[in-house]
Amino acid sequence: MGNSALKAHLETAQKTGVFQLTGKGLTEFPEDLQKLTSNLRTIDLSNNKIELLPPLIGKFSFLKSLALNNNKLTALPEELCKLKKLETLHLNGNHLRQLPAAFGQLSALKTLSLSGNQLRTVPTQLSGLRHLDVVDLSKNQIQNVPDTVGELQAIELNLNQNQISQISMQISHCPRLKVLRLEENCLELSMLPQSILSDSQISLLAVEGNLFEIKKLRELEGYDKVCVLFCFGVFCLLLRNFW
Numbered sequence: 001m002g003n004s005a006l007k008a009h010l011e012t013a014q015k016t017g018v019f020q021l022t023g024k025g026l027t028e029f030p031e032d033l034q035k036l037t038s039n040l041r042t043i044d045l046s047n048n049k050i051e052l053l054p055p056l057i058g059k060f061s062f063l064k065s066l067a068l069n070n071n072k073l074t075a076l077p078e079e080l081c082k083l084k085k086l087e088t089l090h091l092n093g094n095h096l097r098q099l100p101a102a103f104g105q106l107s108a109l110k111t112l113s114l115s116g117n118q119l120r121t122v123p124t125q126l127s128g129l130r131h132l133d134v135v136d137l138s139k140n141q142i143q144n145v146p147d148t149v150g151e152l153q154a155i156e157l158n159l160n161q162n163q164i165s166q167i168s169m170q171i172s173h174c175p176r177l178k179v180l181r182l183e184e185n186c187l188e189l190s191m192l193p194q195s196i197l198s199d200s201q202i203s204l205l206a207v208e209g210n211l212f213e214i215k216k217l218r219e220l221e222g223y224d225k226v227c228v229l230f231c232f233g234v235f236c237l238l239l240r241n242f243w
Helices: 003-016 031-036 055-059 078-082 124-128 147-151 169-173 214-219
Strands: 018-020 042-044 065-067 088-090 111-113 134-136 156-158 179-181 204-206 226-231 234-239
Touching: 003 018, 003 031, 031 055, 055 078, 124 147, 147 169
Parallel strands: 018 042, 042 065, 065 088, 088 111, 111 134, 134 156, 156 179, 179 204
Antiparallel strands: 204 234, 226 234
């Protein structure tokens, strides 16, 4: 991209608070953005070839939305965790294996999308995010859901298309979790905690594409409290009190 075109985008961003430069083949985070650290509320650099998010990202103290979908990120800097006003973070389609240790300091975060990365477990750091509403961890390499999931504050958790074979019973203790998506994993019916049906806040459970027949769910305690739906080919369990 030419300097004149980038300059035009920067001038627009200075006026609007939004910098969007997608699908331009960028290999680096634009350094000139540091001139707008006090202006920007939204940065979208999706569909580029960025491999590294520089430490200067931590200087965008008023940033509310950051999107870097479909880049080549393999790690995130600790400085990202300084963004106290960040509400939405989209990092789908990268090569991330883990999150920064201080990720739980993103105290305003409401929506987190990490679909299509290389995570192997549900990051424990998410339990510290008190305002988190939606978490998308689909299409990773997650094999188990640990006990720390019980502290997750999210309303919706998407774990579709992973390799999950074990789920901690603590998932039933998530205080706000209403929607749990577990489609296309490696779950045996015996590894699906019955308390999800009988003793949790979960009201929508999607489990199609695992290692059991859906009709076997009828044998689980709490099944009589659910309503079975088909919606556009996706099998869902709609539990009581969803509406």
